[in-house]
Amino acid sequence: MTDVTINAADGGTFTGYLAKPASGTGPGIVVAQEIFGVNHVMRDLCDDLAAQGYFALCPDLFWRQEPGIQITDKTDAEWAKAFELYKGFSEVKGVDDLISSLNYLREVEGCNGSVGTLGYCLGGKLAYLMATRSNADCSVSYYGVGIEKNLDEASAITKPYLAHVAEKDQFVPPESQQQIREALSKVNRAAVHFYPGCDHAFARIGGAHYDKASADLANQRTADFLTEHLKA
Structure with missing residues (x-):
């Protein structure tokens, strides 16, 4: 387990x-972070x-604003910092950096070249x-925030995609969830x-809204999904 250096597509590392x-x-x-950085x-x-x-790589997606962010969800000050970084985050650049990370991981010695993405919160949208x-x-989203804003892209999904949605998600209102349900039901490779x-x-262990039964169910579904599409 170690930190590695990845080349960005537009320069820098x-x-x-x-x-x-x-x-x-x-x-x-490739594991896409929450809004708290590449923390514990x-x-x-x-x-x-x-x-x-699996070879699992979690890239620092806030590096363009402030490299090395590792905060928690335990204090108001950390939440304020996380939302500040979230507001200043470029989704376009974030996806570019995830693609660079995907390419990097495929070249890591021992990796067989079959690589998926898995994201939580901000990372779930990514x-x-x-x-x-x-x-x-393949790709997996846990409670992605803002997916409904890019449902016009859903038809571009050609590889297996799995989404986990919390029905009481304070950041994804019922109308947004319905839009997600309707749009992804039309995509053959998508499951929600x-x-x-x-x-x-x-599913965040130790978080204020952790639900073990639901987390265990979601994690088992994810494990089965990844086994089917990356190991089979």
Whole structure:
């Protein structure tokens, strides 16, 4: 488990946390961060994916504003900082950096070249955009915020895409959820699961809205999905 340096498509470099499987070989997953940076939550997720046999890379998507952000969801000051970074974030550049990370991971020694994307919160929206704009082999979104704003891209999804939506998500109102449901129901390679009674970030262990039963269900669905589309 180590930090690596990735070349940006438009110049400059940024870092990412890379966890490798014990076997030294396998498929890869680019993990798109929440609004708190490449913190211990994201690093733990990468370590867990590595234990499942994947090369897992979580790139620093806030590097263009402030490199090395690692904050938590535990204080008002950290939330304020996270939202400040979120507001200043360019989704276009973020997707570019994820594509650069995808290309980097495919060239890592031991990676078999089959690489998907997995994102949470902000990263959940970016995972959707990776499904519409990149050649990722599959993509998974956990409670992506703002997906409804780019549903005109849904027809561009040609590789398997899985979305987990919290029905009580304070950042994704019911009308937005319905738009997502209707648009993605028309996409053959897309599947959407809704989690009743759950708020945003229901799968973040230790978070205010963590729901173990729903998180376990979503995580098992994700594990089965990734096995089918990256390991099969």
